[in-house]
Amino acid sequence: MSQDPLILPRRRLLAGGALAGASLALPGALREALAQTPLTLGVIYVGPRSDFGYNQAQAQAAAAVKKLPGVKVVEEENVPETAAVQKTMEAMINQDKAGLIFATSFGYFDPHMLKMAEKYPNVRFAHCGGMWTAGKHPKNAASYFGYIDECQYLAGIVAGYTSKTKKLGFIAAKPIPQVLRNINAFELGAKSVDPSITTRVIFTGEWSMPVKEAEAANSLIDQGVDVLTCHVDSPKVVIETAEKRGIFSSGYHASQAALAPKGYLTGAEWDWSTPYAAFIKAAQTGAPMPNLLRGGLKEGYVKMSPYGPAVSAAAKTKADAIKAEMLKGGFVIFKGPLKDNKGNTVIAAGTSLDQFNPELEKMNYLVEGVIGTIPG
């Protein structure tokens, strides 16, 4: 992407950026070339950028694309999903001249980002989630999302090889389809190693509730769980508690390897720099906004944390083999016959739901082998 003919000359010009101030004294043509304003991105986070989790994964992508030629990044953290985020978007547009906004929290989409996208048709808006619908939502808005359950499946394989008690633990925020899909993929990965492995799940009810997450972690460890993973905004407390109690952990969102040098096995991470770069390229070349970007390992939207020291060679071989299949395309995680943990068949024998199947986005069950219930 760096060889883009439209971008390369601009980079050269920008290399002498200090000259820009003197541009008024330059001949017309050159002045015009210099006047090409670089693209300013506004990136908005719902929590702190250094949360070792959801927001950090987005901030890592922002930091990566900052290095692209002609790209300037302005960021704001801890922006609540209220009228405040609308004003933050407007401030980025009015005060910083942002041309592309990344609204990274799920709750920013409706009504906040949609309202701003209608108000500012010349600004592009990208939202993390899968909500953009053709015909219903503005053309200058978009969704990007990744199939991170692929990584959770691989993490499940590694956990399955590592666990001695055959009991895995999963601390989850809310029983929504995205979270259930991760829990199920993790258990299915582990079960592919040993069908007797179970995953105990605790829902905390909140995206960020460190006290409850620590309580849940301790409770699961007391029940004999020896590998712990999670789906909350910041896995920090869960991973730290696991390390302190001397069990293994598997990360989520971003890498938490630094928090658990002994017990960190691997982790399911986002690689948002892929969709960020795609949106930037479209904006810089004037191409239409790509409205729906999504992908898994193959497309480079998600990645695995490097294996930790406790991962066995056998685990690595098996996980790498499945990963190779995923990278080739065609590996199916959710296929029949599949039962939920109440004994009902949820996917009939002979049915395979590939990653793009919309059926998976309505997931409302926990698969057989997961110990826990969906509250409500």
Added chain:
Amino acid sequence: MNTLAATATPVLPPASPAPPLAVRLRGIADALLPALAALVITVLLFSAAVGLAGFNPLEVWGLIVMGGFGDAFAWQNTLQRAAPLILTGLAVALPAQAGRVIIGAEGALVLGGLAAAALGLVLSAQAPPLVVWPLMALAGMLTGGIWIGLVGWLREKREVNETIASLLMSFIAIALFNQMVETVLRDPASLNKPSTQPLTERFLLPAMPGLDVHWGLGVGIVVAIVCWAVVKLTPLGLALRVAGGNPRTALGVGLPVTWLTIGACAAGGACAGLAGAVEVAAVHGAANASLIAGYGYSGILIAFAARFSPAGVVPVAILVGGIAASGSLLQRRLGLPDASVTVLLGFAFVALIGCETLRNRNFWSKRRG
């Protein structure tokens, strides 16, 4: 009193027959001095903090003024952020008139919002917006009023500390809210973000005319003025202040202290519930977890900083809204962390309370006590 004053006159120092204007000016200065002192202390402390962090304090203050109050956009930004805070500030300031410290407005806000969203959905099928909006507001006020009224009742009838009770009740309210939004009242289409069914476009409160700020601001200012008038100008307000200032005297002169207190708590809760209803009708169009945004807790700071004056809540809320808007600009321009404006508000809060304490010790004025 008259005899006392008459006998005292001859022994007063010669400066005492000062012209009334000077006395009045001195009174104003006395009232403003603690606030000014607090401002100076805050500016010094925060400048030192950002200076130590390696930023130029002048640049930071420039951005704070620009981001919050620098131009028309900055003002709209500020006022929009201030809008919900006026009502949550009142939610703390009103019970304070009766001497009660309520810190659980957040719970009343979310339940008020939930009630408004539920009622709005039911009514929107059969009534026009101009009928639905007031009823949504009423539903919010009633729910919030009952919730905090209950805290007042616990205090008066069961001697449960209202501060702790309101906080715990707030946790219960939020749990109840989540439970309802995620089960009974959940819109089945809200897959990954449990939410009540959204109101249709027609039922969303528009922006105030000529402003890009929703009606929460107008409603908040009107309610604040009404509350101020009731507290300062009516017999009810006087009774309330007597009950809050000296319950024993109030009982002695036959005031219904119990009901005044419960009523003040309920009125505060109604303000918080109204804030929730406005958030639903003007911003979210539905009740969901985004409603739990901490406005109720910000209201505590605002009411304390306004010295529990219902009218004072308005400028303080605008100041806090402005600092939030500046925080946004500071992050984007200087990469300062979000916590920096929290630090600023913390300094301001502590300085203000500290200076108020000094006032009561007659540090600023020798005329009192």
